[in-house]
Amino acid sequence: MTESEIESKAGSFIPLTETMFLILLSLLESRHGYGIMQDAVRLSQGRVKIGPGTLYGALNVLVKQGLIERRDEQESEGERRKIYGLTPLGAAVVRIECDRLENLAASARLALNCNAKD
Amino acid sequence: MSEKNSKIVIRFFGAWNDRKEENWLRGLALKGWHLESIAVVFYKFRRGEPADYTYRLDFQSSGKFDRREYLGLFRDAGWDFVGRNGAWYYFRTPTGKGAVPEIHTDTPSRVAKYRRLLLLLVLFMVVLFNNTFNIIGSRAYSGFWIVIQVIQGAIFLFMIYAVIRLALLISKLKKETIGREG
Numbered sequence: 001m002t003e004s005e006i007e008s009k010a011g012s013f014i015p016l017t018e019t020m021f022l023i024l025l026s027l028l029e030s031r032h033g034y035g036i037m038q039d040a041v042r043l044s045q046g047r048v049k050i051g052p053g054t055l056y057g058a059l060n061v062l063v064k065q066g067l068i069e070r071r072d073e074q075e076s077e078g079e080r081r082k083i084y085g086l087t088p089l090g091a092a093v094v095r096i097e098c099d100r101l102e103n104l105a106a107s108a109r110l111a112l113n114c115n116a117k118d
Numbered sequence: 119m120s121e122k123n124s125k126i127v128i129r130f131f132g133a134w135n136d137r138k139e140e141n142w143l144r145g146l147a148l149k150g151w152h153l154e155s156i157a158v159v160f161y162k163f164r165r166g167e168p169a170d171y172t173y174r175l176d177f178q179s180s181g182k183f184d185r186r187e188y189l190g191l192f193r194d195a196g197w198d199f200v201g202r203n204g205a206w207y208y209f210r211t212p213t214g215k216g217a218v219p220e221i222h223t224d225t226p227s228r229v230a231k232y233r234r235l236l237l238l239l240v241l242f243m244v245v246l247f248n249n250t251f252n253i254i255g256s257r258a259y260s261g262f263w264i265v266i267q268v269i270q271g272a273i274f275l276f277m278i279y280a281v282i283r284l285a286l287l288i289s290k291l292k293k294e295t296i297g298r299e300g
Contacts (some may be wrong), residue, residue: 017226019224021171051227052221060182079190079193106168
């Protein structure tokens, strides 16, 4: 895929649910499933906890959509865990969603400030 | 004096009633009866210290299901895998003082769980319907085949009921989150 193809395809995944957005965001660095759960808590300042049932389903969906990919397995504490990372398409989706949320929040802030002055 | 250390309870829960089943298991754990294994409608419990455990049931039927990764995620998140009953997976974790622990934390994944179940039920119904039809078409009406047909018919009707209950549950879940991202 060329860069413009990635860009236009990425748009079709927007908007993301909060769960999907946090998973993709956490995968800016490669992580295993448990790492994603911990990072989602950190990124949302403790507000969002992703359950293991939801995470398992979401990882499969994201792999199928081509937004994330499986990397090597990692061995720690006697357990092998699958490592996931973003694909170029997944990285583009995070960036576009971040822009969208930023614009939306900026408009909202403006509207709230205008309202407060009335 | 010897108190029984384990017991087997026979109980049936509809596929749409997993919340009720989870609450029933929690109630027994509070009385010191902890689920050890499940087979169809047989629940085996072991006596122990009364403890507040939250039980959760998940349904996994996919052919590409990676059991090791799946159970690993639950273990990492602090859930004990209790056992499997067909495609149903039973987990428990200490309830704790904060928010009630959940294995599914958004609506799309809750809906997906019941959709997998619904799909499997509909597949079973197609097979059963086909079977009943073949019997009608090819066999003479001896007493034996009539009995078989009546049983199959009853199962079929019950499955229609289960499909309706599941469809209602899915639509209720979706309605709860209209205008939200789940």
